[in-house]
Amino acid sequence: MKGKTMFNETEGKQLGGWLILVGIGVVLNVVGNLSELLVEANILNLILLLAACYLAYLFFSKHYLFPRIYICIQLITLFIILVVLATDTMPSENEWTLLIGVAGVLIWVPYMLLSKRVKETFVEKKPYQFRR
Numbered sequence: 001m002k003g004k005t006m007f008n009e010t011e012g013k014q015l016g017g018w019l020i021l022v023g024i025g026v027v028l029n030v031v032g033n034l035s036e037l038l039v040e041a042n043i044l045n046l047i048l049l050l051a052a053c054y055l056a057y058l059f060f061s062k063h064y065l066f067p068r069i070y071i072c073i074q075l076i077t078l079f080i081i082l083v084v085l086a087t088d089t090m091p092s093e094n095e096w097t098l099l100i101g102v103a104g105v106l107i108w109v110p111y112m113l114l115s116k117r118v119k120e121t122f123v124e125k126k127p128y129q130f131r132r
Contacts, residue, residue: 012062012123019121022070022108026052026059064126067112078105 015023033049055073058066081101112118 013117013121015060015062015121017117018111018115019117022111023059025104025108026056030056062122062124064122064124066122067118071109071112074105074109077101 030049030052033045033052037045037049051073055066055069057063058069078101081098085098
């Protein structure tokens, strides 16, 4: 007989459907941050790479924290884009980056919040919720 643990031990749904696109984005984010670190080694690029790797770990382990952390990173990215835009220091060649960042927030944040598949997939290591 298994001993009780503090975490639910359910597998949830497989990574599939629209989550495949999210996964591709997560992997490309790791690759992009790694290439940025190789081009210009600084503490910011290192932090971004570590955050991207942590997010990839959460995604592929179907950890229950993935949607929350993903939303936070998306919103922080949008905030940074808006700050850069407000200071008018964005070069014109980065217009696609702006468009992709805004589109990512508008599409993926509601998906993470409302999708039944997200709620059923990211269940690993979720603490038990005690009911009375």
